[in-house]
Amino acid sequence: MALTDDAIQKIKSMIMDGRLKPGDRLPREADLSVQLGISRGSLREAVRALSMMRILDVRRGDGTYVTSLTPDVLLESMGFVIDLHQDSSVLDLFEVRRALEPLAAEKAALLMTDEDARDLLTLAEAIGPGSEVDDVVANDLEFHHRIAQASGNTVLCSLVDGVASRTRRARIWRGVTQESAFEQTRREHHAIATAITRRQPSIAAAWSLAHVAGIEEWLRRGSDEEDLTDATEHGDRPVREA
Structure with a gap:
């Protein structure tokens, strides 16, 4: 060796x-x-x-x-490691998101173009009470990707994308079990996008922290990790009223 x-x-x-x-x-x-x-x-x-x-x-x-040698290529191996441990460490992933995403939002508030900021606000308002679960989760992933991309830091963007995409099942589970989860997501996304549009980096970071921490706290408080894994893997989704 x-x-x-x-x-x-x-x-x-x-x-x-x-x-x-x-x-x-x-x-x-x-x-x-x-x-x-x-x-x-x-x-x-x-x-x-x-x-x-x-x-x-x-x-x-x-x-x-x-x-x-671009960050997205070099960080592919990190994604593989996350995949191997995804079921046992979903809360760890949210801890990482809680550290990364406020920084991305803060930088986006300083660097995102006016046009992209307006588009981000439009994206935040694109989901509503009648939206399907998969559409809401896709919207959520795109929302956070645009913010990370606007940070101007390719390593940060790759890390945010890599971690956020691997919390998809937890997002779905929250959406179908927590009442008004989608509306809460819409409100928090709107607040983050508004702060970015108004060039308020500290407020954007604070809302981003609250948004991610809220999901993490819900998982810690109301979900047994093993139950979460079993339910999402086997597709046991409760019926959700529109």
Whole structure:
């Protein structure tokens, strides 16, 4: 493992110092092993590990390339880890959302264009008492994505998208079991969007915190984690009146 770690560090150094750039093809295995002073076996293990980390892209019959190295690509592995632990850590995911989304809302209030802010407000008002569950959840995900995107921080946006999309089942469960959940979501989204439109970063952040924390508190107070998982996985949704 020590030899493989050494090989990984040497390839990463080539990327960090610019010898390999995003999209570049790595030299032939035989040449690269000589260049780095490592065995071909260690080089293969290093390439395999770096491909799992989405730093390298192994294309069968073509060669090995450096990926785009954009945050969304590099954070794909984080999404995989979240998927593996989704059922047992939904409350942990909401804790992370509670930390990230107020920051995104604060930055959006400073950076979002006037047109995008107006569109965000329109999106917040697009759901109503007769909206279907899936439509409301899709609207919710899009709402938070636009705010994160407007933050101007690609890493923050990728993290918000990655975590928020994996709390979808909890959102659905809340929508079909908590009375007036959709109307509460609409009101809170409207308050966040209004603060962003008015360029009030601290207020946007405060409303965002209250919005996410409210869902988290509902889960902690009224839901057993195992029951939540069983019900959403098996599609046991109560009938909801329009």
